[in-house]
Amino acid sequence: MPAFRLETPRLILRQWCEEDIDPFHGICSDPIVMETLGPLMSRDEVAALVARMYRMQEDEGHCFWAMERKEDAQLIGWCGIVRGRPGTSIDGKPEAGWRMTPSAWGKGFVTEAAIASAQWAFDNLPDDAVWAITNTDNLRSRAVMERVGMVHDPALDFDHPQLPADSPLLRHVTYRIGREEWERTKASE
Template sequence: MSEFRIETLRLILRQWREEDIDPFHGICSDPVVMETLGPLMSRDEVAALVARMYRMQEEEGYCFWAMERKEDAQLIGWCGIIRGRPGTSIEGKPEAGWRMTPSAWGKGYVTEAAIASVQWAFDNLPDDAVWAITNTDNHRSRAVMERIGMVYDPVLDFDHPQVPADSPLLRHVTYRIGRDIWVRNRANG
C-alpha cells in the first residue's frame, strides 16, 4: 500500500513517519503555538500522539496528517480530518484541524492545507458537513475557519471535556460548512 499523500501548490499532507516526532515536538512544546491549544507537550506525549494519528490513518483512512512544505521538505505542522471526540459539540462528525510552527504563520499555509483537507473529506466521506472547533480566544484559527467558508454556530459553544474547568481554554466554539455550500463556493472560485 502506498503512503497517503495530498499535494497542494506548496504543501504535502502525508502519513506520519518516525522522523516527524522531533520536529513536531518542537511545535507542540512551543508556548506561542500552545497558548490557545493546551499545555506544552513532552516528547513522549508527542510520540504517543503521532502513533495515534498513524493508527487512525491505518484504521480509518484519515487523520490530522503531517504537513510538509514542498520547497524544503520541512515538517511545519499538521492538518487533516478526524472524527470529533466524545463530549464535544461535534462528536462523531468530521472535524478539520490544524497546528503549525509560528515561523510559517501568516503565509496562507494553514488555509491551503485546510481547503485540501475539507475537499478530501467531501470527496471521500459521506457526511453532509465538515466541522471545526477551537478555544473561544483562538482568533487565528477562527479566521482560517471563516476564510475557508465555515460559519460559526454560537448555539454549539461548549466546555471542552478534556480541558480543566479552571482553564481559560475551557470554552470552545464550533464552526461548520455544508457540502452544498462547499461545492457552490468551489464552483464560484
Template sequence: MAEFQLETDRLILRGWRANDLDIFHAINSDPKVRRTLGPIMTRKQVADLISWQQDYQKENGHCFWALETKADKKLIGWCGIIRGGEETPVHDKLEIGWRMAFAQWGNGYVTEAAQKCCEWAAATFPDEQVWAITSENNNRSRAVMERLNMKHLPELDFDHPKVDPQSDLLRHVTYRKETSK
C-alpha cells in the same frame, strides 16, 4: 501500500514517519503555538500523539496528517480530518484540525492545507459536512474557519471536557462548513 499523500501548490499532507518526532515535539514545545491549545507537550506525549494518528490512519484512512512544504520537505505542522471526540458537539462528525510551527504563521499555509482537506472530505464523504472546534479566544483559527466558509454555530459552543475548568481555554466554539447543496 503507498503512503497517503495530498498535495497543494506549496504543501504536502502525508502520513506520519518515525523521524517526524523531533520536529513535531519542537512545535508542541513552543509556548506561542500552545497558547491557545493548552500546556506544553512532553516528548512522550508527542510520540503517543503521532502513534495515535498513525493507528487512526490505518483504521480509518485519514487523520491529522503531517504537513510539509514542497520546497524543502520540512515538517511544519499538521492538518487533516478525524472523527470528533465524545462529549463534544462534533462527536463522530468529520472534524478538521491544524497545528502549525510559529515560524510559518502568516504564510497562508493553514488555509491552503485546510481547503485541500475539505476538498478531500467532500470527495470521500459526500454526504457529510466538515466541522471544527477551537478555544473561544483562538482568533487565528477562527479566521481560518471563516476563510473556509465555515459558519459559527453559537448554540453549540461548549466547555471542553478535556480542558482544565480553571483554564481560559475551557470555552470552545463550534463551526460547520457551509455547502452549496
C-alpha cells in the same frame, strides 16, 4: 496499501513517520503555538500522539496529517480530518484541524491545507458537513475557519470535556461548512 499523500501547490499532507517526532515536538513544546491549544507537550507525549495519528490513518483512512512544505521538505505542522471526540458538539463528525510552527504563520499555509483537507473530506466521506472547533480566544484559527468558508454556530459552542473547569481554554466555539455550501463556493471560483 500506499502511504497517504495529498498535495497542494505549496504543501504535502502525508502519513506520519518516526522522523516527524522531533520536529513536531518542537512545535508542540512551543509556548506560542500551545497558548490557545493546551499545555506544552513532552517528546514522549508527542511520540504517542504521532503513533495515534498513524493508527488512525491505518484504521480510518484519515487523520491530522503531517504537513510538509514542498520547497524545503520541512515539517511545519499538521492538518487534516479526524472524527470529533465524544462530549464535544461534533462527536463523530469530520473535524478539520491544524497546528503549525510560528515561523510559517501568516503565509496562507494553514488555509491552503485546510481547504485541501475539507475537499478531501467531501470527496471521500459520506458526511454532509465538515466541522472545526477551537478555544473562543483562538482568533487565528477562527480566521482560518472563516477563510475556508465555515460559519460559526453559537448554539453548538461548548465547554471542552477534557479541560478542567477553571481552564482559560475551557470554552470552545463550533464552525461548520455544509456540502452544498462547499460545492456552491467551489463552483463560483
